[in-house]
Amino acid sequence: MDFTDVSLVALRVFREVAERGTFTAAAAALGYTQSAVSRQIATLERAAGNQLLERRREGVALTDAGQVVLRNAAAVLDRIDATARELAGLPVAGGTVRLGWFPSAGAVLLPRAISAVRRTHPAITVTTREGSTPALVRALRAGTIDLAVIASAPPFRPPDAESPALKLETLAERSLRLAVPTGHPLAASDSVEVADLRGQRWIAGPASSSELWMGVWPGLDERPVLAHTVRDWLAKLQLVAAGAGLTTISASMASAVPPGVRVVTVRGGPQELRRTILARLPGRMTEPTALLAAALRAAALEVNPPL
Amino acid sequence: MDFTDVSLVALRVFREVAERGTFTAAAAALGYTQSAVSRQIATLERAAGNQLLERRREGVALTDAGQVVLRNAAAVLDRIDATARELAGLPVAGGTVRLGWFPSAGAVLLPRAISAVRRTHPAITVTTREGSTPALVRALRAGTIDLAVIASAPPFRPPDAESPALKLETLAERSLRLAVPTGHPLAASDSVEVADLRGQRWIAGPASSSELWMGVWPGLDERPVLAHTVRDWLAKLQLVAAGAGLTTISASMASAVPPGVRVVTVRGGPQELRRTILARLPGRMTEPTALLAAALRAAALEVNPPL
DNA sequence: ACGTGGTATGCGTAGATGTCATGGACTTCA
DNA sequence: TGAAGTCCATGACATCTACGCATACCACGT
Numbered sequence: 001m002d003f004t005d006v007s008l009v010a011l012r013v014f015r016e017v018a019e020r021g022t023f024t025a026a027a028a029a030l031g032y033t034q035s036a037v038s039r040q041i042a043t044l045e046r047a048a049g050n051q052l053l054e055r056r057r058e059g060v061a062l063t064d065a066g067q068v069v070l071r072n073a074a075a076v077l078d079r080i081d082a083t084a085r086e087l088a089g090l091p092v093a094g095g096t097v098r099l100g101w102f103p104s105a106g107a108v109l110l111p112r113a114i115s116a117v118r119r120t121h122p123a124i125t126v127t128t129r130e131g132s133t134p135a136l137v138r139a140l141r142a143g144t145i146d147l148a149v150i151a152s153a154p155p156f157r158p159p160d161a162e163s164p165a166l167k168l169e170t171l172a173e174r175s176l177r178l179a180v181p182t183g184h185p186l187a188a189s190d191s192v193e194v195a196d197l198r199g200q201r202w203i204a205g206p207a208s209s210s211e212l213w214m215g216v217w218p219g220l221d222e223r224p225v226l227a228h229t230v231r232d233w234l235a236k237l238q239l240v241a242a243g244a245g246l247t248t249i250s251a252s253m254a255s256a257v258p259p260g261v262r263v264v265t266v267r268g269g270p271q272e273l274r275r276t277i278l279a280r281l282p283g284r285m286t287e288p289t290a291l292l293a294a295a296l297r298a299a300a301l302e303v304n305p306p307l
Numbered sequence: 308m309d310f311t312d313v314s315l316v317a318l319r320v321f322r323e324v325a326e327r328g329t330f331t332a333a334a335a336a337l338g339y340t341q342s343a344v345s346r347q348i349a350t351l352e353r354a355a356g357n358q359l360l361e362r363r364r365e366g367v368a369l370t371d372a373g374q375v376v377l378r379n380a381a382a383v384l385d386r387i388d389a390t391a392r393e394l395a396g397l398p399v400a401g402g403t404v405r406l407g408w409f410p411s412a413g414a415v416l417l418p419r420a421i422s423a424v425r426r427t428h429p430a431i432t433v434t435t436r437e438g439s440t441p442a443l444v445r446a447l448r449a450g451t452i453d454l455a456v457i458a459s460a461p462p463f464r465p466p467d468a469e470s471p472a473l474k475l476e477t478l479a480e481r482s483l484r485l486a487v488p489t490g491h492p493l494a495a496s497d498s499v500e501v502a503d504l505r506g507q508r509w510i511a512g513p514a515s516s517s518e519l520w521m522g523v524w525p526g527l528d529e530r531p532v533l534a535h536t537v538r539d540w541l542a543k544l545q546l547v548a549a550g551a552g553l554t555t556i557s558a559s560m561a562s563a564v565p566p567g568v569r570v571v572t573v574r575g576g577p578q579e580l581r582r583t584i585l586a587r588l589p590g591r592m593t594e595p596t597a598l599l600a601a602a603l604r605a606a607a608l609e610v611n612p613p614l
Numbered sequence: 615a616c617g618t619g620g621t622a623t624g625c626g627t628a629g630a631t632g633t634c635a636t637g638g639a640c641t642t643c644a
Numbered sequence: 645t646g647a648a649g650t651c652c653a654t655g656a657c658a659t660c661t662a663c664g665c666a667t668a669c670c671a672c673g674t
Contacts, residue, residue: 002391003387003390003391003394003395004315004387004388004391005315005316006315006387007314007315007662008311008312008313008314008315009312009662022619022620022621023620023621024619024620024621032663032664033663033664033665034620034621034622035621035622035623035663035664035665035666036662036663036664037621038621038622038623039622039623039662039663040662042622043661043662048394049394049395050394055620055621056620057619057620057670057671057672058619058620059620060621065394068390068393068394069390069394072386072387072389072390072393073390075386076383076386076387079379079382079383079386080310080311080313080379080383081311082379083310083375083376083379083380084309084310084311086375086379087310087355087356087357087372087375087376088310088356314630314631316631329650329651329652330651330652331650331651331652339632339633340632340633340634341651341652341653342632342633342634342635342652342653342654343631343632343633344652345652345653345654346631346632346653346654347631348652349653349654350630350631362651362652362653363651364639364640364641364650364651365651366651367652
């Protein structure tokens with residue numbers, strides 16, 4: 001078969017795989033079986049005459065040919081979907097931005113930026129989705145989102161090595177703080193010593209490859225006691241308020257913590273910095289995308305003035 | 308079925324139908340049966356939720372929804388084909404212009420413009436195809452060609468009424484002449500009287516709806532004697548040279564007539580003007596397209612200086 | 615050695631997509 | 645007015661495709 005006869009279904013599957021990173025996840029997202037995804041990709045590769053994906057243990061990586069196909073598939077599918085909307089009589093969605101964000105950005109930065117945009121440009125529709133940094137980067141490359149707010153920790157490496165390189169812009173540098181229950185001994189003052197953190201119980205996020213235990217103060221010289229692993233920030237902070245343990249939190253989220261939680265700084269040890277980064281594909285932005293990017297910049301300045 | 312799940316085959320069939328004007332012709336062009344085309348269009352219409360084509364006696368006309376689909380289908384298919392070329396390692400064809408032309412333009416204007424472009428911009432590839440004015444207009448709208456050189460006769464109506472309106476630019480006004488065999492009594496002088504054309508034998512093109520007998524001097528007060536009907540200009544002029552009859556010819560082609568043929572003007576009767584028009588879709592032209600358009604303008608000036 | 619998280623593949627079936635043949639609507643021409 | 649030509653639509657039938665299921669396979673970590 002020739003590539004000119006690929007089916008749109010195959011392209012959709014391919015985009016989803018590129019975005020999810022594994023066949024299995026893509027299958028789940030699409031309501032297919034993993035088997036169907038495997039076959040679709042296989043026939044797509046046959047049609048392309050090239051291997052499109054490198055199958056790795058931890059998922060798939062796009063080959064050069066795969067990147068070619070992804071770029072074009074994203075454009076084609078967008079256009080098809082736009083056509084469908086147009087036929088259905090819906091607005092052509094020229095005024096839409098799709099934003100992806102990592103969880104810590106959702107509490108403060110995101111609501112501010114979005115309400116700012118809604119105030120100044122009511123015609124613009126902003127849709128968002130949460131995701132991990134690698135998921136968001138894949139989504140950017142798959143053309144499923146226009147902007148991504150991602151986190152970066154020292155040594156601040158670019159989030160992927162594919163080409164074209166993503167456009168990165170640091171929105172803020174956030175210092176890491178500690179969230180403690182108000183009744184806790186460590187909550188007595190505005191700051192605690194890193195040495196006092198020994199023997200504490202921690203509330204961490206689910207284990208991820210990038211950061212070993214998100215939520216545990218980095219660089220402790222002991223193996224931390226993980227009392228809970230929680231992904232959701234509200235649940236996490238309520239657990240802190242309930243005295244179930246401590247967790248790390250970005251300084252910029254201090255204004256959003258519920259009662260019963262105190263945010264304190266940690267003295268001693270290295271300065272723990274995290275960057276909030278705005279990422280996008282290189283090239284021209286649409287008007288709404290540029291406006292949302294500006295709003296995010298402004299909100300970042302408000303929330304977290306430069307040190 | 309949803310429009311987002313249309314098959315590329317259906318879009319290809321649709322584009323071909325839009326370009327050829329009938330299901331039957333599209334089927335022939337694609338190597339399908341008419342029945343298959345009919346079904347493909349039917350399912351496409353079901354997916355689109357709208358009728359896309361008005362079935363008329365003389366062929367099909369696009370509905371509004373049909374125009375939406377055509378615009379987008381053309382873009383999508385182009386992109387897919389570009390991807391296929393890219394995967395095959397071929398150049399991305401950014402330097403290609405596709406030109407359509409009506410037969411009379413092929414003898415003089417077309418070769419000049421093309422060789423001019425080749426001289427000044429060797430990197431640009433020009434591909435061309437011949438076609439009738441309606442076929443070329445459909446091809447423009449189907450995105451299969453970038454520029455069309457078409458003919459227009461009084462009252463110089465635009466070649467179609469669809470939207471967006473085509474960008475039209477008059478390249479030249481050509482006056483109509485008469486081609487006679489060198490031995491013929493009418494070849495004695497540079498011009499003949501319209502009254503002398505009575506009773507002549509004519510070589511005409513195949514009957515078409517637009518112009519009743521292309522090749523017969525217009526406005527004769529008798530029913531003309533059609534000795535031959537010929538489409539090809541070389542054959543037509545050789546028949547003239549052989550004394551088989553007379554035919555009309557554009558003044559701009561005078562330099563290309565073979566030995567044995569004389570081109571004379573006709574006095575009396577209205578001035579018979581034909582316009583050579585450059586047509587394209589509105590919107591930005593690619594660089595190569597703009598260059599070819601300029602070359603066509605220049606060639607038209609050379610061949611046929613303004614009256 | 616085994617469980618975990620990933621991809622590939624044999625097999626059977628349901629649906630999509632062709633062809634063929636035919637029919638209906640309409641125009642043109644004698 | 646009837647015959648022929650030119651369209652498109654559709655019923656009957658034959659593939660061929662693409663799916664799900666089950667299972668095999670493979671690399672890694674415990």
